[in-house]
Amino acid sequence: xxxxxxxxxxxxxxxxxxxxxxxxxxxxxxxxxxxxxxxxxxxxxxxxxxxxxxxxxxxxxxxxxxxxxxxxxxxxxxxxxxxx
Amino acid sequence: xxxxxxxxxxxxxxxxxxxxxxxxxxxxxxxxxxxxxxxxxxxxxxxxxxxxxxxxxxxxxxxxxxxxxxxxxxxxxxxxxxxxxxxxxxxxxxxxxxxxxxxxxxxxxxxxxxxxxxxxxxxxxxxxxxxxxxxxxxxxxxxxxxxxxxxxxxxxxxxxxxxxxxxxxxxxxxxxxxxxxxxxxxxxxxxxxxxxxxxxxxxxxxxxxxxxxxxxxxxxxxxxxxxxxxxxxxxxxxxxxxxxxxxxxxxxxxxxxxxxxxxxxxxxxxxxxxxxxxxxxxxxxxxxxxxxxxxxxxxxxxxxxxxxxxxxxxxxxxxxxxxxxxxxxxxxxxxxxxxxxxxxxxxxxxxxxxxxxxxxxxxxxxxxxxxxxxxxxxxxxxxxxxxxxxxxxxxxxxxxxxxxxxxxxxxxxxxxxxxxxxxxxxxxxxxxxxxxxxxxxxxxxxxxxxxxxxxxxxxxxxxxxxxxxxxxxxxxxxxxxxxxxxxxxxxxxxxxxxxxxxxxxx
Numbered sequence: 001x002x003x004x005x006x007x008x009x010x011x012x013x014x015x016x017x018x019x020x021x022x023x024x025x026x027x028x029x030x031x032x033x034x035x036x037x038x039x040x041x042x043x044x045x046x047x048x049x050x051x052x053x054x055x056x057x058x059x060x061x062x063x064x065x066x067x068x069x070x071x072x073x074x075x076x077x078x079x080x081x082x083x084x
Numbered sequence: 085x086x087x088x089x090x091x092x093x094x095x096x097x098x099x100x101x102x103x104x105x106x107x108x109x110x111x112x113x114x115x116x117x118x119x120x121x122x123x124x125x126x127x128x129x130x131x132x133x134x135x136x137x138x139x140x141x142x143x144x145x146x147x148x149x150x151x152x153x154x155x156x157x158x159x160x161x162x163x164x165x166x167x168x169x170x171x172x173x174x175x176x177x178x179x180x181x182x183x184x185x186x187x188x189x190x191x192x193x194x195x196x197x198x199x200x201x202x203x204x205x206x207x208x209x210x211x212x213x214x215x216x217x218x219x220x221x222x223x224x225x226x227x228x229x230x231x232x233x234x235x236x237x238x239x240x241x242x243x244x245x246x247x248x249x250x251x252x253x254x255x256x257x258x259x260x261x262x263x264x265x266x267x268x269x270x271x272x273x274x275x276x277x278x279x280x281x282x283x284x285x286x287x288x289x290x291x292x293x294x295x296x297x298x299x300x301x302x303x304x305x306x307x308x309x310x311x312x313x314x315x316x317x318x319x320x321x322x323x324x325x326x327x328x329x330x331x332x333x334x335x336x337x338x339x340x341x342x343x344x345x346x347x348x349x350x351x352x353x354x355x356x357x358x359x360x361x362x363x364x365x366x367x368x369x370x371x372x373x374x375x376x377x378x379x380x381x382x383x384x385x386x387x388x389x390x391x392x393x394x395x396x397x398x399x400x401x402x403x404x405x406x407x408x409x410x411x412x413x414x415x416x417x418x419x420x421x422x423x424x425x426x427x428x429x430x431x432x433x434x435x436x437x438x439x440x441x442x443x444x445x446x447x448x449x450x451x452x453x454x455x456x457x458x459x460x461x462x463x464x465x466x467x468x469x470x471x472x473x474x475x476x477x478x479x480x481x482x483x484x485x486x487x488x489x490x491x492x493x494x495x496x497x498x499x500x501x502x503x504x505x506x507x508x509x510x511x512x513x514x515x516x517x518x519x520x521x522x523x524x525x526x527x528x529x530x531x532x533x534x535x536x537x538x539x540x541x542x543x544x545x546x547x548x549x550x551x552x553x554x555x556x557x558x559x560x561x562x563x564x565x566x567x568x569x570x571x572x573x574x575x576x577x578x579x580x581x582x583x584x585x586x587x588x589x590x
Binding site for chain 1: 381383408421
């Protein structure tokens with residue numbers, strides 16, 4: 001049986017927003033952890049940044065990538081930013 | 085070396101201070117109160133000075149003159165209070181081995197005193213009225229010289245604010261803030277802090293004003309293109325607020341000079357465009373105890389990040405234990421940038437700095453990061469708990485170990501010049517779309533784009549020279565490879581260096 005789908009609200013920041021083409025979206029995913037979700041999205045949208053360069057905030061708090069996702073979580077993927 | 089006095093000046097007595105057995109020349113200058121100014125007949129004059137600042141600035145001028153013109157003795161006095169026509173308002177004297185230095189040095193001092201000292205005069209006219217005349221140092225009022233510019237009037241509106249008042253202005257006047265990077269973010273930061281009256285503002289930048297800066301860097305004008313940014317910023321900021329001290333640091337901030345600079349300031353604002361400096365500033369905050377507030381932008385977004393060592397929760401290495409690769413998320417010149425974006429982020433950064441200096445509750449703390457998105461007009465506060473595995477701040481019992489993070493930066497031997505290309509196997513790490521610039525003929529070169537680079541293909545007993553367009557990515561990769569025991573070098577200046585008249589033999 002396939003894992004249950006969850007609705008996750010995603011915010012892409014900076015270069016990820018640019019590569020995804022939108023800053024916010026909500027989607028149904030079977031991803032268990034934030035890492036799974038990023039890797040799925042990375043494949044789908046050809047994100048150039050490797051997993052170790054991207055940070056994730058879940059419900060307004062930075063969390064390890066291995067953190068399990070729950071229904072209706074707000075996830076922000078944050079790459080480093082250096083412009084000034 | 086410098087005095088402000090309310091009593092009459094005695095030139096003979098002052099001249100005796102210039103005596104020096106090595107001196108072959110002595111030049112003195114006396115400025116007198118004349119009976120007219122801009123067509124109006126003046127009967128008396130009153131000078132008022134911002135004493136503390138005037139003394140500091142005058143001492144700097146005299147030191148500069150001594151240095152620049154090899155003067156032996158220097159002395160200057162400026163009157164304050166009420167003066168009559170014919171009274172001496174200012175006296176400058178120098179002694180030097182030869183007359184040229186003495187003339188030039190004396191001229192320099194009086195010009196700079198007129199230009200830089202916060203001293204105002206109030207003229208009383210024969211018709212009985214009077215008016216404050218700002219000294220040259222103050223804003224050029226283009227003929228509208230009867231303008232009163234006093235600190236009281238200057239700060240009167242901000243002092244109406246709750247939580248600010250006169251004591252707030254006083255507090256800011258006693259504050260010292262260093263701004264690293266006087267570009268897109270640094271411009272609005274410097275303007276806002278100067279306007280608010282931060283008493284000492286340090287400006288650290290090594291760049292010159294370029295035409296492509298003007299669309300977003302609000303400190304600079306077309307006339308200033310080509311000037312060092314610190315000089316141009318000084319011109320603008322001293323016109324915006326004549327009551328502050330500006331300290332110029334025209335240099336690259338590096339691990340070996342940063343700590344000393346940090347210790348001179350209460351707060352450092354990071355307004356730079358590269359990871360090297362951002363991580364250096366974060367590390368230095370922990371090393372020196374001076375807090376740092378940084379901002380960065382990407383197109384229409386940006387973030388604010390603070391390191392407040394006394395509240396120590398987290399540092400930049402808690403988030404990124406390994407410093408991100410230069411250019412991995414683009415640089416302004418490639419991804420684009422806009423004045424309204426950097427001005428907004430810079431103003432937010434300045435606002436947090438003012439809250440810190442005024443001891444007001446801040447939005448930015450050691451355990452938060454502010455994400456700003458100007459397209460959707462949102463500011464999100466993200467909590468950033470400390471990372472127990474942080475290689476820096478969780479092992480801060482020995483802060484000297486900060487050095488180890490920058491030892492690689494100091495290792496100049498990692499970069500080689502074009503003349504040394506024959507010392508190893510050249511690897512072009514540019515991506516496919518960048519390869520329109522050819523490698524010089526005869527070079528035996530491997531192509532391994534950075535995005536697909538695999539160290540497994542390299543042999544430990546051989547030497548490799550990496551090259552990219554500008555030499556930034558190749559330097560980063562060479563450092564990484566060194567860490568893996570591979571004898572790697574980076575071509576200094578990248579392939580562009582080959583275009584600058586260098587000849588290559590491979």
